[in-house]
Amino acid sequence: MKNWLIGGIFILAVVLGAVIYQNFGGSTAVLSGAELDWRQLSEMDYITGKAPKELEALNGKPVKIPGFMVPLEDDQRAVTEFLLVPNAQACIHVPPPPPNQMVYVKMKKGTASVVEPIWVYGTFNIVTKNSQYGDASFEIIGEGVELYK
Numbered sequence: 001m002k003n004w005l006i007g008g009i010f011i012l013a014v015v016l017g018a019v020i021y022q023n024f025g026g027s028t029a030v031l032s033g034a035e036l037d038w039r040q041l042s043e044m045d046y047i048t049g050k051a052p053k054e055l056e057a058l059n060g061k062p063v064k065i066p067g068f069m070v071p072l073e074d075d076q077r078a079v080t081e082f083l084l085v086p087n088a089q090a091c092i093h094v095p096p097p098p099p100n101q102m103v104y105v106k107m108k109k110g111t112a113s114v115v116e117p118i119w120v121y122g123t124f125n126i127v128t129k130n131s132q133y134g135d136a137s138f139e140i141i142g143e144g145v146e147l148y149k
Helices: 002-024 038-042 053-058
Strands: 062-071 079-085 103-111 118-131 134-147
Touching: 038 053, 053 118, 062 134, 079 118, 079 134, 103 118
Parallel strands: 103 134
Antiparallel strands: 062 079, 062 118, 079 103, 118 134
């Protein structure tokens, strides 16, 4: 009986540890997807809405893309919506970058606001999204964010 109790406590501790790690400090390195770069996104004709075959093939698929975060909300500890841009200079200025150089990101779960470059993991969609900082030709339904390494 004592061995069963110790075994049960051990299993419970492992499960709780995994849940806590995943929700509060786990790396998104286990997330995957095709790697997109900004040169590929720039091939989108945002005037006609015509995307090259390579981008069309990724529509609705998991991807990862590097960039810089421009939060679209005030809560800097639980950002759920932001624009992803290719460089820090494109963050906020007038005029905004062209739509094929901005990705609207809607996170499934809030993430901290960061000024360093990041990787965003999620489902890629070719769709025009409007924001107060300009239009974006793409959307990612975000699964995770990690610092760019």
